[in-house]
Amino acid sequence: xxxxxxxxxxxxxxxxxxxxxxxxxxxxxxxxxxxxxxxxxxxxxxxxxxxxxxxxxxxxxxxxxxxxxxxxxxxxxxxxxxxxxxxxxxxxxxxxxxxxxxxxxxxxxxxxxxxxxxxxxxxxxxxxxxxxxxxxxxxxxxxxxxxxxxxxxxxxxxxxxxxxxxxxxxxxxxxxxxxxxxxxxxxxxxxxxxxxxxxxxxxxxxxxxxxxxxxxxxxxxxxxxxxxxxxxxxxxxxxxxxxxxxxxxxxxxxxxxxxxxxxxxxxxxxxxxxxxx
Amino acid sequence: xxxxxxxxxxxxxxxxxxxxxxxxxxxxxxxxxxxxxxxxxxxxxxxxxxxxxxxxxxxxxxxxxxxxxxxxxxxxxxxxxxxxxxxxxxxxxxxxxxxxxxxxxxxxxxxxxxxxxxxxxxxxxxxxxxxxxxxxxxxxxxxxxxxxxxxxxxxxxxxxxxxxxxxxxxxxxxxxxxxxxxxxxxxxxxxxxxxxxxxxxxxxxxxxxxxxxxxxxxxxxxxxxxxxxxxxxxxxxxxxxxxxxxxxxxxxxxxxxxxxxxxxxxxxxx
Numbered sequence: 001x002x003x004x005x006x007x008x009x010x011x012x013x014x015x016x017x018x019x020x021x022x023x024x025x026x027x028x029x030x031x032x033x034x035x036x037x038x039x040x041x042x043x044x045x046x047x048x049x050x051x052x053x054x055x056x057x058x059x060x061x062x063x064x065x066x067x068x069x070x071x072x073x074x075x076x077x078x079x080x081x082x083x084x085x086x087x088x089x090x091x092x093x094x095x096x097x098x099x100x101x102x103x104x105x106x107x108x109x110x111x112x113x114x115x116x117x118x119x120x121x122x123x124x125x126x127x128x129x130x131x132x133x134x135x136x137x138x139x140x141x142x143x144x145x146x147x148x149x150x151x152x153x154x155x156x157x158x159x160x161x162x163x164x165x166x167x168x169x170x171x172x173x174x175x176x177x178x179x180x181x182x183x184x185x186x187x188x189x190x191x192x193x194x195x196x197x198x199x200x201x202x203x204x205x206x207x208x209x210x211x212x213x214x215x216x217x218x219x220x221x222x223x224x225x226x227x228x229x230x231x232x233x234x235x236x237x238x239x240x241x242x243x244x245x246x247x248x249x250x251x252x253x254x255x256x257x258x259x260x261x262x263x264x265x266x267x268x269x270x271x272x273x274x275x276x277x
Numbered sequence: 278x279x280x281x282x283x284x285x286x287x288x289x290x291x292x293x294x295x296x297x298x299x300x301x302x303x304x305x306x307x308x309x310x311x312x313x314x315x316x317x318x319x320x321x322x323x324x325x326x327x328x329x330x331x332x333x334x335x336x337x338x339x340x341x342x343x344x345x346x347x348x349x350x351x352x353x354x355x356x357x358x359x360x361x362x363x364x365x366x367x368x369x370x371x372x373x374x375x376x377x378x379x380x381x382x383x384x385x386x387x388x389x390x391x392x393x394x395x396x397x398x399x400x401x402x403x404x405x406x407x408x409x410x411x412x413x414x415x416x417x418x419x420x421x422x423x424x425x426x427x428x429x430x431x432x433x434x435x436x437x438x439x440x441x442x443x444x445x446x447x448x449x450x451x452x453x454x455x456x457x458x459x460x461x462x463x464x465x466x467x468x469x470x471x472x473x474x475x476x477x478x479x480x481x482x483x484x485x486x487x488x489x490x491x492x493x494x495x496x497x498x499x500x501x502x503x504x505x506x507x508x509x510x511x512x513x514x515x516x517x518x519x520x521x522x523x524x525x526x527x528x529x530x531x532x533x534x535x536x537x538x539x540x541x542x543x544x545x546x547x
Binding site for chain 1 (some may be wrong): 400501521
């Protein structure tokens with residue numbers, strides 16, 4: 001009840017509109033949803049969110065490879081590596097975004113300076129609509145890598161050693177072992193991690209808020225904002241900046257539908273590639 | 278064999294450097310004057326401009342924000358460990374009508390994005406007149422479906438004979454929970470406590486919308502507004518972001534093992 005009630009309330013709210021001067025809200029039926037469909041900002045935010053989510057999945061193979069490397073028998077210093085990879089996970093996302101905003105800075109940023117050393121003139125990363133989304137994806141992957149890594153390391157440890165020993169005797173090299181043993185046996189974990197990270201990516205907010213500007217006004221002044229705005233950012237702007245709770249609730253319902261749909265698709269697809277023993 | 282590990286170390290070191298370099302750059306920048314930080318080509322060596330750190334306290338109510346964050350985090354962590362373990366115990370051990378249905382509902386809640394709770398919770402807090410207060414930060418975070426799920430998995434792993442024996446000795450469910458389950462499930466509860474601590478510390482959306490008075494903000498919301506206010510004073514922004522993230526990083530470094538085990542637990546049993 002504790003949780004179900006607010007969800008029902010949000011669903012109800014999405015059919016209402018607040019009266020003028022904070023008066024009682026009135027039933028407007030499907031009005032909010034009709035408005036949603038014709039609102040270009042909604043379409044844009046959906047596209048950005050889906051693109052961010054899809055690109056963010058690149059982080060998963062990276063984490064699997066690093067987990068496999070960290071699990072090589074006889075490797076020393078595993079704990080130290082793990083600590084390094086985990087630092088961004090425990091750092092406040094707002095702080096992470098501030099650091100990267102500075103790195104990405106067009107004129108004074110270290111990234112563009114390093115690029116200039118090899119003769120590349122870097123773009124204004126987060127102020128350029130061609131690169132802003134990619135720049136956010138990079139930060140997102142950087143920030144989430146350690147979390148996925150920890151889960152994969154635990155899963156790799158669960159693979160019986162003698163599988164690898166047998167493969168070695170049969171003459172399989174490390175790369176072959178990785179694709180023939182590690183990846184198939186990790187597939188249930190890879191599935192779990194991708195479900196969780198898709199749900200997380202669909203809710204992206206902190207990075208947009210800070211990388212784009214650090215306040216709603218500053219973000220909207222950013223020339224690349226239109227390529228950065230996500231569905232949860234729009235939810236924030238409508239419900240808490242424009243104070244249109246009904247419209248905000250309708251956006252939240254869209255988000256819920258999106259999460260349920262994409263999770264269902266993933267569960268459907270898992271039968272094709274996930275192996276349970 | 279050692280030759281192969283050499284390559285592994287090489288690759289991992291590159292990865293580790295990519296993880297740490299942004300923090301190093303943050304620290305170096307925080308000790309520069311604005312003029313040096315924005316010079317082209319960039320200077321590497323900082324100026325020892327520690328005054329950037331004191332400026333953070335002068336320009337923003339950093340002290341109050343720090344205190345708000347600590348109180349919020351402590352209250353949420355304690356609340357969750359206590360309340361989630363009670364609920365988890367009920368799901369794991371007590372038989373009551375509708376248990377399976379209720380637990381199914383619970384699991385589906387794990388999939389529902391928090392944005393769906395935010396508007397109604399906000400309205401409740403506003404109706405209570407709690408906007409811009411500490412309770413606004415704390416109360417909605419006292420319980421979580423995730424924590425209940427985590428601890429339930431933990432309780433299920435404990436032998437049922439133990440509470441059987443306690444029941445024969447005449448202990449009531451509450452007593453069994455406190456004297457039998459809680460001591461045995463300590464690792465799980467500690468893991469939940471640490472996870473809640475770090476997630477609450479980094480929580481942004483909720484603190485941002487309920488408290489807009491700088492004195493009542495948490496550090497993450499305070500940082501964001503600092504970013505909005507001092508857009509390009511990078512040394513100041515780097516000093517502030519470093520100060521705000523240092524406490525959790527310290528907690529993590531000290532309690533690393535429990536933390537990592539907690540996350541691995543959610544991943545392998547989910």
